[in-house]
Amino acid sequence: MRFLSAITSILSVVSAASLSRRAPTPGTLSQVTSFGTAPTKAGFYIYVPKKLAASPGIIVAIHYCTGSASAYYNGSPYKTLSEQYGFIVIYPNSPHSGSCWDVSSKATLTHEGGGDSQTIAQMVRWTTTEYKADTSKIFVTGTSSGAMMTNVMAGTYPDLFKAGIAYSGVPAGCFMSTSNGVAAWNGTCADGRAIGTPASWAQVVFDMYKGYNGTRPKMQIYHGSADATLRPQNYQETMKQWAGVFGYSYDKPESTKSNDPQSGYTRTIYGPMAQGIYANGVGHSVSIRGSDDMKYFGFA
């Protein structure tokens, strides 16, 4: 008996130690404070579902300006879907005043360049190791500034992500700052006056990770036609960019379908890796389509 209780108390000490090491509590939005070398102070919040899949997928869900990890956790459908499908959600939290993401500095627009994109990549790597995640099921999505960051993550870390969905953003690199400002606003881009060709926009992506020749995430881009914050021209420019990256013809898309996925929306498919959904009459807030996201990511 004595021996058994000694064993039991040793076991409970061991499990307490491993619990404190693995901070995230399943079923609760938890903060991870130590996750290797992170070049910026972006906060790392994580939702591990109570019903975690064996070899789970990961969705990185990135908030808008003035938002936060907890606001996006509460205001987006991913935590509910996470319980349904067993994937983990990473909610990064912007460290900048105004809580926009840094999508303007050279550092963030470069693979391992030392910006927010690298900090988010480090969150993904930590989670992948800690939970033995399935690297074929790692995705990124976001709204507004988070959508800009989604495009930046796809450009800077094509090796990490299998797909991205951007709700109302701008092309990767469109907010680049000539004075190398961090999390700087770029009115030229926001107003839809940064116009490029598919080749020039694709080059912006290629320059983010020079010499990379592996697979890249497939991209789905939503934008509202009445967006007064990030003008709708940004939709055209973003589609040029991903069509260009994948070598599709921007001028001759594979298909265009009205009232898809809902009345007033138009889906244009440029090829298997790039499609856009233009929401007629919708402003800057295109609602997240959670169950469609699950299909695009391959969970449903």
Ligand SMILES: *[C@@H]1O[C@H](CO)[C@@H](O)[C@H](O)[C@H]1NC(C)=O
């Ligand atoms: C804004 O971005 C565009 C590229 O999209 C660039 O040409 C322009 O110089 C940037 N503006 C500032 C103030 O950095």
Ligand SMILES: *[C@@H]1O[C@H](CO)[C@@H](O)[C@H](O)[C@H]1NC(C)=O
């Ligand atoms: C792709 O990049 C790797 C690493 O830089 C290089 O070894 C390989 O030769 C490249 N492959 C092609 C087809 O260019």
